[in-house]
Amino acid sequence: MRTKLIAAIAAIGLAYRCRKEFTPVDKIAHGLSPSLAPIDVHDTMSVSPTGTTTIIARQLGVPIxxxxxxxxxxxxxxxxxxxETDMNIMFETDNHEIASVFGDNFRTSDGNNRxxxxxxxxxxxxxxxxxxGMTYSSFVAQGSGIQELIDVDPGETTKIPTAAISIDGRMYIHYMAVLNDWNEPSGTPNDNDEWTLSYGEIAYSDDYGQNWIKSGTKWAATSNFAQAAYLKDANYLYMFGTQHGRHxxxxxxxVLQSDVLVKSSYRYYTGNGNSSSTSTTDWxxxxxxxxxxxxxxxxxxxVAYSTRYKRYFMMYLSIPRRAIVFRDAKDVTGPWSEEKVIAENVINGQTNWSYAAYFHPWSMGGDDLYFVVSHTNPKWSVFMYHxxxxxxRFNMVSEGDFEEFPSExxxxxxxxxxxxxxxxxxxxxxxxxxxxxxxxSPVEVAVQTIAVKKNTTYKVTAMAKASTTVTGMYFGIRRADGTFDDYAPSLNTNWQKISRNVTTGNNTSVDVRAVxxxxxxxxxxxxxxxxxPL
Structure with missing residues (x-):
């Protein structure tokens, strides 16, 4: 459990503010709609939250x-x-139930002592x-309480699930083995967004979650797959990954679904610029x-796949924004859209450190999106959102209109x-x-780094004006290798649209910039x- 968050909330909470209010529960008039007809979303379009985000239910814990x-x-x-519980990953089982996997769980005797x-x-x-909210029919139990699935080894603080899935009757959990009581590594900011791992590993169960075996299939403590998110299609298990912490x-x-526990069978996406995940040269x-x-x-x-919109969804806590954000993509390899805020950190006027956002798998067929988010304030628990x-319009640039915090x-x-x-x-x-x-001297107006595919053409656009006629502003991209693809439009005192088709060369990231x-x-x-993309 991230025991230092309570102290951090008081110090950091004043920096957060709410940009949209949450609808009271008694105004909710929606349900888990049946799967709707698929929509062919054009490449120029994206999927985005369109309504008010609502907290529906406290899934676990003591009523407040x-x-x-x-x-x-x-x-x-x-x-x-x-x-109290830390986080809640959901996946559909082969028995067509939703399994919820939780990390760091406690009972309390008086509301305080864990x-x-x-x-x-x-x-x-x-x-x-x-x-x-979501009603649980049963827990994996030990006596009258919950059972620990994967035991903690000597020298470790905890084993926190980061991804879970069911394939052909076998359940898999990818977990991170946490060290040092969640303390930040030496030399990193004391912001509770860094922690030290021993490794990430896959455990599996062949008896519907009752008993779990540590597979020995591991990723190193510093690997970019030490934390994970799972998604599967007809043939492959896709493992999205990130490093320890939140940066x-x-x-x-x-990997082929038959080889989940064979680490040498995993293939890693290289971003070589071929059109989709079906390419073999990109792995x-x-x-x-x-x-x-x-x-x-x-x-x-x-991550999840929407059968309604035929697009991939991603959701997480954005550290710079301190909000839960949503992205989408036509292909699992991207390009992924801008970050779109889906849930705030200030709820009903109260600071609430929110994190660990996970899609409900059964809301991928309609326009009603359900997901869970963990809160730390006033008690650690999991909440259902809608x-x-x-x-x-599809956009790879986050906050391209600069309207997110107009008073800041x-x-x-x-x-x-x-x-x-x-x-x-x-x-x-x-x-x-x-x-x-x-x-x-050259002065940058604005710069943002974007993940791209190699040897691919994209279109960048903006509206621009100047205080007088000027031809010294360059707009376009700076590639990761230091080369440029930009031009100098003639600007004056009137707003005008500026645009350029740019190519990425042998690069997987570029800076969109005006200088x-x-x-x-x-x-x-x-x-x-x-x-x-073009």
């Missing part, structure tokens, strides 16, 4: 007076000896009406060849690097990104920055 949430499982401290710690646990549900990028590997047997599919700081995360989703500084909790710029009136909007230039050269005394403002 006045909280106003459904309690589908009542007081689980009384019934199952489970008062007793009977279990590093991990599992429950089952067949509940398809999620309007009042890593997302990588991708795959290497060498883990060191793996290249990120998203470049942003990613925490515990989940939102509506629909189509919007332009660089507040953003993926943009804007050390020289300030907020200004945008294009038909309150906020754009303005550089008041005072030097003849001003040799124009002291000139102001330049940009807005509505986009990047999309």
């Amino acid at each position: 007076t006045g909280e106003g949430l459904f309690l589908p499982n009542g007081n689980t401290n009384t019934t199952w000896g489970l008062s 007793l009977d710690w279990k590093s991990n646990a599992m429950a089952f549900s067949s509940d398809r009406d999620l309007r009042d 890593g990028k997302v990588y991708l590997a795959r 290497s047997a060498n883990e060191a060849d793996a290249r990120p599919v998203t470049p942003n700081e990613t925490s515990e995360f989940s 939102t509506k989703i629909g189509q919007k 500084a332009i660089g507040y909790q953003t993926q943009w690097k804007v050390p020289n710029s300030v907020s200004a009136a945008g294009y038909n909007s309150p906020t754009g990104c303005k550089l008041a230039n005072s030097t003849s 001003l050269f040799g124009a002291p005394g000139v102001d330049v403002t940009i807005d509505n920055v986009t990047m999309e």
Whole structure:
């Protein structure tokens, strides 16, 4: 359990603020809709939250007076000896139930003292009406309480599940073996977003979760697959991965479903630029060849495939934004869309350190998206959320309109690097990104790093204007190898659209950027920055 978070909330919570309110439970008028007809989402479009995100239910723990949430499982401290839990990964079993795997579980005697710690646990549900949360039908039990699935080895703090799936009657859990009581490694910020691992490993069960065997299939403590998220198709198990803590990028590997425990059979995505996951040239047997599919700081995360939209979904806590964000992609290898905020950290006016967002597998066929999120305040527990989703324009640039925090500084909790710029009136909007230039040297207006495929063409666009006629602003990309693909449009005092088709060369990441050269005394403002595949 992340025992240091409570202290961190008081110190950091004042920096968070709410951008949209959560609908009270009594106004909910939705359910788990039946699977809807598939939609062929055009390449220029994306899937995005379209409605108000709602917290529906407290899934576990002790009821809190006045909280106003459904309690589908009542007081689980009384019934199952489970008062607090860390996170909740869900997957569909071969018996067509939902299995929930939990990390770090406690019973309490008086609401404060933690007793009977279990590093991990599992429950089952067949509940398809999620309007009042998800009801568990049973737990993997030991006596009158929950059973620990995978025991902790000497010298370790805990074994936390990070991914789980069922294939041909066998269940698999990918877990991280945590060291040093969740303490940050030496030399890293004391922000509770780093921890030290011994390794990541797969455990499996052949008796529906009752007994688990450590397989010996491991990834190193510093591997980009030390934490994982699972997804399967007809042939492969896809393993998305990230490093220990919450500052890593997302990588991708795959293995035939018959070879999940054969580490030498895993192939790692290299980003060579072929069109889709069906290509064999994009996959290497060498883990060191793996290249990120998203470049942003990613925490515990989940992935899913929407049969409604024929797109892949990803969700996680964004550390720069301190919010739960959602991304989507046409192919499992990407390109992945911008980060779209799906849930805030301030709920009903109260700071709530939220993390560990996981999709409910049975909401992938409609427009009602259900997912669980873990909270630390006032007690660690798991909560069921709901939102509506629909189509919007596809964009690989996060916060391209600079509108996320209109009353904050332009660089507040953003993926943009804007050390020289300030907020200004945008294009038909309150906020754009303005550089008041005072030097003849090159000065960056705004820069954002994007994960791309090698040798691929993308289109970058923006709206731009200047305080006078100027041809010294360059717009385009800087490749990871230091080369550029940009141009210098002629700007004046009127807003105009600027656009360029750019190629990535032998690179898997680029910086989308606007930079001003040799124009002291000139102001330049940009807005509505986009990047999309051609």
